[in-house]
Amino acid sequence: MCCSRIPGRGPAATILAAAALLLPLPSAADALRLGAAFAAALNHDPAYRAAAHALEAARQNEPIARASLLPAVTLSASTADVEGTRRFPNALGQDVQTRLEYASPQASLTIRMPLLNYDGMAGVSQAQAQTAAAQEQFRADALDLVERLAGAYLQLAAAQETRRQLVVQVDALQVKLGQTQRRTTQGEGTQVQLAQARAALEVGRGRLVEADRQLAVARDAITRLTGLYDASVPALPQALLPVPLQPDDLDGWIALALQWSPRLRQSERAVDVARAAVRRQYAGHLPRLDAVGSLSRAESDSTANIGQTTSLRSFGVQFTMPLYSGGGVDASVRQALSRQMQAEEELRREREELLLDVNRYWQAMRGAEARVRGLDETLRSSVVTLRGAQRSLEEGLGTTAEVADVRSALVEVERQLLQARLDHLQARARLQLRAGLAPLEIVTDIDRAWLTGVSAAQEEAKR
Secondary structure, three states, rough: OOEOOOOOOOOOHHHHHHHHHOOOOOOOOOOOOOOHHHHHHHHHHHHHHHHHHHHHHHHHHHHHHHHHHHHHEEEEEEEEEEEEEEEEEOHHHHEEEEEEEEEEOEEEEEEEEEEEEEHHHHHHHHHHHHHHHHHHHHHHHHHHHHHHHHHHHHHHHHHHHHHHHHHHHHHHHHHHHHHHHHHOOOOOOOOHHHHHHHHHHHHHHHHHHHHHHHHHHHHHHHHHHOEEEEEOOOOOOOOOOOOOOOOOOOHHHHHHHHHHHHHHHHHHHHHHHHHHHHHHOOOOOOOEEEEEEEEEEEEEHHEEEEEEEEEEEEEEEEEEOOOOOOOHHHHHHHHHHHHHHHHHHHHHHHHHHHHHHHHHHHHHHHHHHHHHHHHHHHHHHHHHHHHHHHHHHHHHOOOHHHHHHHHHHHHHHHHHHHHHHHHHHHHHHHHHHHHOOHHHHHHHHHHHHHHOOHHHHHHHHHH
């Protein structure tokens, strides 16, 4: 059984989630491919889903900022019931008092259209840069999901293979213990050798228990990322290397990273945001021009106009020029300039770290390739040694314990070869991730590594 889905999760409303529909979904009969795990993680991983919502929120910055450059229409209405008395002298000089009781409804419609608004224009530029930065952040979050998932996936592959190899080693140690017991019974062995064989078997069994624990932890990590449980990874070919990456030189990867790295591009957008902030703060020194129109209607708006209706229409231009604000605008400009220089230095730091990481992962990938090739030759030699030990046993010149020792050594070489292959895949994936390649492209590249078959040395070992 490959894996099952934990219920209660809905699809993520993101572009990558839609693209993930092209990836195969896991079935109960097949081992879990990374592409299927990635498709599940897009819909399940809370960090990625939160990033999708953060991007959608950031996209609202631009329409919010653009609203300051568009007409603003305000409608206000009110009514009041007036009660009171009015006193006044009549023609004879006598005080007269009358009671007042009337309604005073009022309504007005005001339209303000910005004609010249430097603050609003700088705000729109800043919002556009913020949206672009948020998009690059979302790309980085998607690549972060691939990195976390690929790490967990390779860890599960290593845990599965480690357990398989330990099972072979324990079986070999059991054979060796049986051989030692028979030799001791026949007087050809010693109690020390018997004790050593038993101790080695117990150590092997302890390692197998630890391997079971590591396998459970690795499966739990996949579950938390994808919502799938009981996951198993197909066996990884240990000796063959995937098709070489393109470009095939360090300079080519550096050029790709400088062009596509989302972290670097996000830092570039942060500089754009800071520059727009400087312009926006400087707008505090600049004038503003608005066209203002209004339409109002009022009934009985005062005691002198009881029973009268007043209708007014007006249109004009309002000019505002800041003269002095206590030095606050100048301080805000200096503050924005400092933040701009901070963003520029952070961009330079990100560029240097990017070049360092690309070089590191490139060298790690090439070093792992060399180890894989060297260990593949060692594996071929170990296979020849095993076949020689088996012939010696068949001809009566060797023992079962000797064959078990050679087989254990072969398993150890296979373990080292597997680790070198996993190190190579991890460095290869990190190089692509740091360069900013598309997540689906990286996932497909890792999946392709599982389809290359087995080496000639492994085929010979099976025979």
